[in-house]
Every structure is written in structure tokens, then in C-alpha cells.
Amino acid sequence: MARNAIVGQSGGPTSVINASLAGVFQVCQSRGADTVYGMNNGVAGLLEKRVVDLSKSLKSDLEIEMLKRTPSSFLGSCRYKLPDMDKDPATYEKLFAILNELEIEWFFYIGGNDSMDTICKLSDYGKRIGSPIRFMGVPKTIDNDLMVTDHTPGYGSAAKYIAAVMKEIIRDATVYDTKSVTIVEIMGRNAGWLTAAAALARAEDCEGVDMICLPEVAFDVDEFIAKVENLMQEKKAIVVAVSEGIKLADGRYVCELSDDARYVDAFGHKNLTGTARYLSNRVSAALGIKSRSIELSTLQRCAGHMTSRTDITEAYQVGGAAARAAFKGHSGEMIALKRLSDDPYQCTTEAHDVHEVANFEKKVPLEWINQDDMDMMPAFLHYARPLIQAELTPMYINGLPRHIYLEND
Amino acid sequence: MARNAIVGQSGGPTSVINASLAGVFQVCQSRGADTVYGMNNGVAGLLEKRVVDLSKSLKSDLEIEMLKRTPSSFLGSCRYKLPDMDKDPATYEKLFAILNELEIEWFFYIGGNDSMDTICKLSDYGKRIGSPIRFMGVPKTIDNDLMVTDHTPGYGSAAKYIAAVMKEIIRDATVYDTKSVTIVEIMGRNAGWLTAAAALARAEDCEGVDMICLPEVAFDVDEFIAKVENLMQEKKAIVVAVSEGIKLADGRYVCELSDDARYVDAFGHKNLTGTARYLSNRVSAALGIKSRSIELSTLQRCAGHMTSRTDITEAYQVGGAAARAAFKGHSGEMIALKRLSDDPYQCTTEAHDVHEVANFEKKVPLEWINQDDMDMMPAFLHYARPLIQAELTPMYINGLPRHIYLEND
Numbered sequence: 001m002a003r004n005a006i007v008g009q010s011g012g013p014t015s016v017i018n019a020s021l022a023g024v025f026q027v028c029q030s031r032g033a034d035t036v037y038g039m040n041n042g043v044a045g046l047l048e049k050r051v052v053d054l055s056k057s058l059k060s061d062l063e064i065e066m067l068k069r070t071p072s073s074f075l076g077s078c079r080y081k082l083p084d085m086d087k088d089p090a091t092y093e094k095l096f097a098i099l100n101e102l103e104i105e106w107f108f109y110i111g112g113n114d115s116m117d118t119i120c121k122l123s124d125y126g127k128r129i130g131s132p133i134r135f136m137g138v139p140k141t142i143d144n145d146l147m148v149t150d151h152t153p154g155y156g157s158a159a160k161y162i163a164a165v166m167k168e169i170i171r172d173a174t175v176y177d178t179k180s181v182t183i184v185e186i187m188g189r190n191a192g193w194l195t196a197a198a199a200l201a202r203a204e205d206c207e208g209v210d211m212i213c214l215p216e217v218a219f220d221v222d223e224f225i226a227k228v229e230n231l232m233q234e235k236k237a238i239v240v241a242v243s244e245g246i247k248l249a250d251g252r253y254v255c256e257l258s259d260d261a262r263y264v265d266a267f268g269h270k271n272l273t274g275t276a277r278y279l280s281n282r283v284s285a286a287l288g289i290k291s292r293s294i295e296l297s298t299l300q301r302c303a304g305h306m307t308s309r310t311d312i313t314e315a316y317q318v319g320g321a322a323a324r325a326a327f328k329g330h331s332g333e334m335i336a337l338k339r340l341s342d343d344p345y346q347c348t349t350e351a352h353d354v355h356e357v358a359n360f361e362k363k364v365p366l367e368w369i370n371q372d373d374m375d376m377m378p379a380f381l382h383y384a385r386p387l388i389q390a391e392l393t394p395m396y397i398n399g400l401p402r403h404i405y406l407e408n409d
Numbered sequence: 410m411a412r413n414a415i416v417g418q419s420g421g422p423t424s425v426i427n428a429s430l431a432g433v434f435q436v437c438q439s440r441g442a443d444t445v446y447g448m449n450n451g452v453a454g455l456l457e458k459r460v461v462d463l464s465k466s467l468k469s470d471l472e473i474e475m476l477k478r479t480p481s482s483f484l485g486s487c488r489y490k491l492p493d494m495d496k497d498p499a500t501y502e503k504l505f506a507i508l509n510e511l512e513i514e515w516f517f518y519i520g521g522n523d524s525m526d527t528i529c530k531l532s533d534y535g536k537r538i539g540s541p542i543r544f545m546g547v548p549k550t551i552d553n554d555l556m557v558t559d560h561t562p563g564y565g566s567a568a569k570y571i572a573a574v575m576k577e578i579i580r581d582a583t584v585y586d587t588k589s590v591t592i593v594e595i596m597g598r599n600a601g602w603l604t605a606a607a608a609l610a611r612a613e614d615c616e617g618v619d620m621i622c623l624p625e626v627a628f629d630v631d632e633f634i635a636k637v638e639n640l641m642q643e644k645k646a647i648v649v650a651v652s653e654g655i656k657l658a659d660g661r662y663v664c665e666l667s668d669d670a671r672y673v674d675a676f677g678h679k680n681l682t683g684t685a686r687y688l689s690n691r692v693s694a695a696l697g698i699k700s701r702s703i704e705l706s707t708l709q710r711c712a713g714h715m716t717s718r719t720d721i722t723e724a725y726q727v728g729g730a731a732a733r734a735a736f737k738g739h740s741g742e743m744i745a746l747k748r749l750s751d752d753p754y755q756c757t758t759e760a761h762d763v764h765e766v767a768n769f770e771k772k773v774p775l776e777w778i779n780q781d782d783m784d785m786m787p788a789f790l791h792y793a794r795p796l797i798q799a800e801l802t803p804m805y806i807n808g809l810p811r812h813i814y815l816e817n818d
């Protein structure tokens with residue numbers, strides 16, 4: 001009987017999720033897995049038995065290097081939530097039948113909160129039925145909102161991208177000798193980690209953003225406008241970073257105040273875009289000043305052309321560590337990053353029970369937020385700065401970054 | 410008496426406008442200008458005598474290299490249009506008095522259509538009064554809409570950025586196994602050059618965008634929705650590139666159809682944002698499909714972190730060529746880029762009477778547009794591909810691209 005591994009990717013894309021895939025793949029191969037399968041579109045695809053033999057796509061060191069430089073899930077993704085195993089055992093029976101047919105011994109899932117919920121449920125079910133399959137979670141999310149890990153792979157590159165484009169937006173916004181307010185909307189539904197990264201823009205060559213608004217702090221529109229007005233006494237051009245998820249004291253999202261048509265997705269999540277546009281319109285109307293809104297949108301999670309080498313390396317490491325742990329017999333765990341020191345930055349990996357991770361959210365500590373000045377405290381900068389260090393140059397072919405794509409059988 | 414030069418930057422930022430400044434500065438210095446002044450905020454600042462001695466900011470080769478890597482106008486910009494010299498001679502008298510006081514012999518202005526209008530008027534007025542000052546224009550605009558030049562410095566880098574992020578957006582948009590339409594809005598009020606650059610994304614590793622809509626072709630919303638519906642028969646995830654300036658057959662901008670508040674700026678230009686959002690809402694409503702809009706916004710004109718080395722080099726060359734021409738006695742001209750061949754790509758510079766440039770707009774030739782398929786013809790790809798070649802690596806310090814900033818006296 002063959003001893004095979006399988007790996008899937010789930011949830012929103014990041015620019016380093018494929019480095020984790022490379023780590024899982026290479027360690028599984030070196031530890032002697034006969035075949036390393038990839039799930040097309042995560043567990044949703046696995047349920048339809050859509051899998052690929054990864055060794056056919058990843059044949060050379062060059063292809064592994066391309067994979068590390070390719071943003072967004074190489075295997076495709078899904079937003080599939082496993083049902084309760086007591087209410088719907090048939091789904092589990094089907095999944096385990098497919099895994100047994102594929103002779104899977106090691107199962108890896110790269111993703112965020114929802115994906116760790118999948119690892120939780122599969123390992124719990126596996127225990128119940130006495131399956132020998134090992135289930136390991138590999139953390140991934142630009143949102144940096146997973147528990148037990150110091151930070152999540154994906155966050156460093158997104159933070160670097162956000163800080164770099166904020167510097168560029170600030171240069172662009174301050175070029176004229178006229179009054180203007182630029183409001184930049186950054187991802188993060190409930191946790192402000194990504195928006196906080198705008199604070200990294202400030203340096204010898206950049207004044208930095210003038211305000212940072214996180215979902216961790218209740219937002220007041222009138223107070224915001226008053227602060228903008230106040231800032232305009234001293235500076236002509238103001239640049240503000242706001243999270244898409246900022247909320248009023250009564251719990252409503254700021255973007256819900258706008259008249260725009262709003263959508264709720266299949267999972268009941270509200271579409272949160274429009275926060276910056278709403279605030280920009282309010283500032284223009286209240287202060288009679290030119291105001292512009294910019295949404296960083298999906299660009300911030302798939303900017304493979306500018307990644308943090310630290311992040312790429314750690315994404316690879318957590319993938320490799322998950323494979324090593326599974327081969328040692330671990331199951332029902334997620335690999336976390338554990339920081340040993342800030343300066344010099346040192347970080348290692350450790351395994352945690354996935355029940356400590358699934359369905360929890362880690363927010364920005366309130367003591368890292370300067371609520372009066374709407375800015376980040378030095379503690380945040382010490383935390384985040386190491387994560388954006390160093391670069392991994394894209395492979396440019398014919399003027400553009402080259403990616404690797406999955407050739408389905 | 411000193412023999413001095415002065416240089417200004419005007420209009421919207423680009424990521425290579427400072428390479429032209431470097432070219433003007435270095436050639437003026439090497440040809441023996443006593444002082445090279447920079448205008449703060451272009452002619453608007455010059456009228457207030459806000460000038461700097463550039464040798465104080467640009468003291469070393471390292472600073473020149475930083476300048477080439479710094480996006481958005483180093484000297485600041487303006488959107489000032491000189492009045493008619495017969496109606497308002499006082500403005501001209503004031504400007505020439507300041508230039509004479511600064512002992513200016515050579516005057517350079519880096520910009521687009523409006524800036525060439527400034528060179529036109531100043532050189533015409535100079536001739537009228539017998540001034541010995543030489544006035545030269547240096548082309549700059551991401552829009553690529555200037556006459557007589559094969560292309561404009563700034564376009565290549567913006568095109569490279571657009572093509573690279575379209576590849577990333579396509580990877581991000583196609584990651585789920587569900588139906589979706591992503592509509593990306595790209596700058597370009599009347600000329601579709603930037604939106605056309607989305608066609609460069611297609612390569613061995615990328616299917617490319619599914620439709621490209623330029624302002625050169627009248628747009629029909631119902632026809633657009635029908636084409637999307639048709640495409641969805643074959644593909645699950647569609648990505649479309651639209652110009653912010655697409656218009657209906659009756660001349661109205663598509664974005665004017667939306668209910669959003671609209672602003673008209675001080676020059677009577679309509680604010681054109683909202684085109685993609687409007688179309689995305691229409692597609693969702695008509696087809697019941699998830700649709701997302703993305704505006705590349707100012708990111709596309711100030712992305713100093715990813716520039717075309719070809720573009721940076723040519724931006725430097727046109728600045729240097731303008732200085733050489735002025736020192737030879739040319740005036741009232743703009744330096745144009747003249748393509749000698751596509752493959753291998755060769756390009757040189759030549760001077761043109763600025764009257765041929767000012768206040769004209771160059772559009773994408775209709776024969777380069779495949780109107781049925783809403784795509785670009787190979788002729789466009791042959792034209793644009795050389796302009797995005799090669800890279801100039803940013804100087805990363807502490808994880809972020811480092812820029813140089815003007816220290817005012």
C-alpha cells in the first residue's frame with residue numbers, strides 16, 4: 001500500500017500561500033511520501049475527487065522557485081465550511097472514503113480561521129473512527145488575526161505592500177500646493193493589523209500618514225471630520241488610512257451609512273467596501289475641500305511583485321514544519337510562529353492544538369493604539385517592522401513577473 | 410553676469426518624471442550652467458519666486474540615483490495655465506522679471522499637454538520682447554497622449570504596472586470555483602493607452618483579460634452586459650479592463666449614469682471615477698452574478714516600486730536632450746522620442762516645434778482595436794511591449810523603497 005500525502009489551500013489569497021505549499025511538498029517528498037496530491041479548490045474540490053499529482057507540476061528547483069514567487073492559491077481555493085459531524089456524517093464518510101482510496105496518510109490544509117476549523121473537524125472525526133490519517137494546519141492570512149501564532153504568513157508581505165504604496169500615495173497627494181484629503185481604505189473586517197501597517201510608511205524620507213483608523217476603536221464621523229479640519233490648519237494635504245471594517249459605537253459599519261447598494265454574500269458576510277468613499281464625500285461636503293478615496297482592494301493581498309523575503313521564508317518554514325510534525329505522528333495541530341526576539345529578529349515554529357485557533361480572532365492590542373492621535377504606538381512598529389524586511393525579486397520575463405500555473409490532468 | 414538654468418515640473422505625477430529632472434540637471438551642469446534652479450510647484454511657484462538651488466539637494470551620484478527611483482514630482486507640481494498674453498501681459502512681465510532677476514538663460518518644463526502650452530506661450534512672448542531665454546519642453550505623462558512623440562516617458566512604467574497587477578488580479582479573481590465578474594477601472598480621460606496596456610498581461614502563464622473597453626470606441630451598456638453573459642458560458646471568472654473615460658454614443662461618460670455624487674474640479678474637468686463600480690452593479694443586477702470593481706486610482710501613476718528601466722532611461726534621455734538643444738540655441742521646442750525599430754527596439758530623440766504638441770491629444774488608432782472582441786490587435790502589442798522591458802530595482806532601506814525629498818531652503 002502506498003503512503004501518500006495531500007495538501008489543500010483555502011480562503012482568501014495571499015502572495016506567499018504558495019511558499020507554504022512548496023514547504024509541505026518538498027518535506028513530504030524528502031520524508032518519503034510516495035505521492036503528494038494537491039486538492040483543486042480545497043476540500044470542496046476534494047469532495048468531487050478533483051486532485052492532482054503535484055510532482056507533475058513541480059518537477060524542478062526552478063519550478064519550486066517560481067511557485068514561491070506566484071501569488072494567490074496555486075491549487076485554487078474554496079470557502080467551504082464542513083458541516084457538524086453529528087448532523088451530517090455522510091459528508092465525512094465520503095471524504096474519508098476518498099482519502100482512503102487515495103491512500104492518504106498525511107493531510108495538510110493551508111488557510112486561516114475557517115481552514116483551521118476544517119482541520120479541527122477532520123482530526124476529531126478521524127479520532128472518532130480510529131483513522132490513522134494525520135491532519136495538520138498551516139497558517140495563512142493577510143489579516144494576521146490567528147491566535148497562538150506571533151503573526152501569520154501573508155501578513156508581512158501585505159504590510160510591506162501597504163507601507164510602500166502609502167509612501168507613494170503620500171508623495172502623489174502632496175505634490176500640489178493645494179488643500180486635499182486622501183482617504184485610503186485597507187482590508188480587515190474586525191482586526192486592524194493591515195491598516196496599522198500604514199504606520200510603517202513614516203521614515204526619514206516620508207512624513208507618514210496623518211491618521212489611522214482601526215476597527216478595534218469605535219469610530220465617530222463628526223469627530224473624524226473635526227480632526228481632519230484641525231490637521232488642515234497645519235498641513236495642506238492630509239492622507240488617512242482607514243480600515244474597511246471601522247464601526248460606530250452602536251456596532252454599525254461606517255460603510256453601511258452610505259446610500260450605495262449593498263451586498264451580503266452567501267455566508268452572510270456584508271460587503272464592506274465604500275468606507276473611504278463615504279468618508280471622503282462627508283469631508284468634502286463638510287469642509288469644502290477636495291477629497292479622494294482610494295481602495296487598495298485585492299491588490300494588497302495578491303501583490304506578488306513586492307513581497308517580504310522574511311514572510312516568504314517563514315511561509316515556507318511553517319509548511320515544512322507541518323510536514324515534519326505530521327511525519328512524526330502529530331495530528332490536529334497548527335504550526336505557529338514563535339518570536340524569540342525583536343532585534344535581532346528571531347523566530348521559530350511550534351505546534352499548537354488547532355482547537356486553540358479555529359474560530360477565534362486576534363485583534364490589535366488596544367495599548368498599541370494611540371487613540372488620541374489616531375496613530376500606532378512604538379510597540380506596534382517594533383512588532384511589525386521585522387516582518388517586512390528583505391525582498392525576493394520576481395522572475396521577470398518579457399517585462400513582467402512570471403508565475404507558475406497548475407496544469408490540470 | 411551668471412548664466413543660470415531653471416527647471417519645473419507640472420501636471421499629474423508619474424513614476425519617472427524625476428529621471429527627466431535628473432537628465433536636465435546633469436546636462437545643464439556639465440554644459441556649464443552656473444546655477445540650476447528648480448521651481449517649487451512649477452510656474453505657479455515661480456510667480457511667487459519659490460525656487461531652489463538644485464545643487465544643494467542633488468550633491469552626489471547616489472542622490473541622482475535616488476532621484477531616478479523617486480516617483481511623483483520631486484519639485485512639486487501645479488495645474489496652472491498661463492493667461493493669454495494680449496489679455497494679461499502683466500503675468501508675463503512679472504515672470505520675465507523674475508527670470509531676469511535669477512539670470513536665467515535656459516528654461517525647462519517637464520509635463521504634458523498643458524505644460525507644453527506653457528512653453529508655447531513663454532517662448533512666443535520671449536520672441537515678442539526679444540528675450541534671449543531659451544524655452545524647452547520635456548514630455549511627461551502616463552496618458553501617452555502627446556503628439557509627435559512615439560510615446561511619452563511615464564507611459565512605459567504605468568503600462569508595466571497595469572499589466573503586472575492585471576496578472577495578479579486575474580490570479581486572485583480565478584482562485585475560486587465560482588462565477589464572478591471583476592471590472593478594473595484604469596485612468597485615461599479621452600485616450601485609451603493605459604487601459605490598452607491591460608492586453609500585455611496575456612502570456613504563457615496568464616489567459617489575460619477577457620475584455621478591454623477604451624474611450625475611443627462608443628460604449629453600450631446593454632451590449633456590454635450581453636457580452637459578459639456570453640463569456641460566462643465558457644469561463645467562470647471574467648476580468649474586464651475599462652477606461653475611466655468610456656462614453657456612450659451620445660457623448661455622456663458612463664460614470665455619469667451612476668447616482669453617486671459627482672464633482673467638477675476647478676478647471677471644469679468632471680471627476681470620472683465610478684465607471685467600474687457602476688458597471689459592476691449593473692452586471693450583478695442583470696445577471697445575478699457576484700461582481701467586484703477595482704479602481705487602480707493613483708497607484709498606477711506613482712508606483713515607483715515597479716518601473717520600466719526602458720522608460721526611466723528614456724525619461725532621462727529626453728531631459729538631457731532638451732538641455733543639449735537649449736544650450737545649442739533651440740527654443741520653443743519639445744523633445745520627442747522617435748522609434749527606429751520595434752525588434753530590436755531602438756529609439757532616439759528629436760526636437761519638434763512645441764506648437765505641434767500643445768493642446769492636441771493623440772488617441773489609440775482605431776485599427777489597433779479589435780472592436781468585436783473588445784481586445785487589442787497585435788500592432789498595439791508590438792508597439793507597447795518594448796516600453797515595459799527591464800527593471801530598475803528600488804533602493805530598499807528597512808524593508809521599503811527609499812525616496813529622496815526636497816529640502817527647501
